[in-house]
Amino acid sequence: MPFKIATWNINSVRLRMPLVQRFLEEYQPDVLCLQETKCPDDQFPSAAFRKLGYNYIQIHGQKGYHGVATVSRRPLSVVEKRTFCGIGDCRHLSTEMEVGGRRVLIHNFYVPAGGDEPDPEINPKFRHKLDFLKEMRGIRPDQTADTATVLVGDLNIAPLETDVWSHRQLLNVVSHTPVETEGLENLRSNGGWIDLMRRYIPPEEKLFTWWSYRARDWSLSDRGRRLDHIWSSADLAPFLTRVEVLRAARGWERPSDHVPVIAEFG
């Protein structure tokens, strides 16, 4: 059952459709999960995806902000578009497909960034992020004889010391504070999720998926963070054959500040 899934925070799917096309043509994942599509559902560039062979398209989008979408070359059906924290933000989409006679559930997440001030008492965005994480504990891998689960997306947290350019300098910076990193690691391990990126790439190695637009030279300074993740239920982990973080995509013309991450199973 060779199977390839990718996740990419695209920061406006309409603006970056040429980059998406290049990525799909070169890497041909079976499934691509997008975040920050910033696109109402009726304006989603579905025809462009179909032209590329991605005929199965599920979207949960809104005007201006957030928005997730999952596109596939194989039949894909929607399971749930869940809203979190009693807010209507489009930040989650779960779909399912059949892979080698088995049902695979795919959760696509865009976790709130959390603002600048890492204090929930004075920053409602950070409060929202922590509440969102708490509610995410309710998402458990569905793992039975005929079902497996993958969870991907921009989780906006870099959990390990090697997931940021400087652990010491980012300890009080939103995305790497202990309440976030411990919160995410706890919800992952308590849920029984496997961090597939770190199963393939040793945790001792620095690994980033995001570089700020504000750097003079993002590659030279290399002040990145690993904010994008691919998790799976434990039963899928032995079938993982490869993980790739497409660092080069950060250097493409008018890039997203995030790069695609790909996991392959065989």
Add this chain to the structure above:
DNA sequence: ATGGTAGGACGCCTA
């Protein structure tokens, strides 16, 4: 220590 850039939509929010 601070401010730096980008997108959506058109003054300002979000990242």
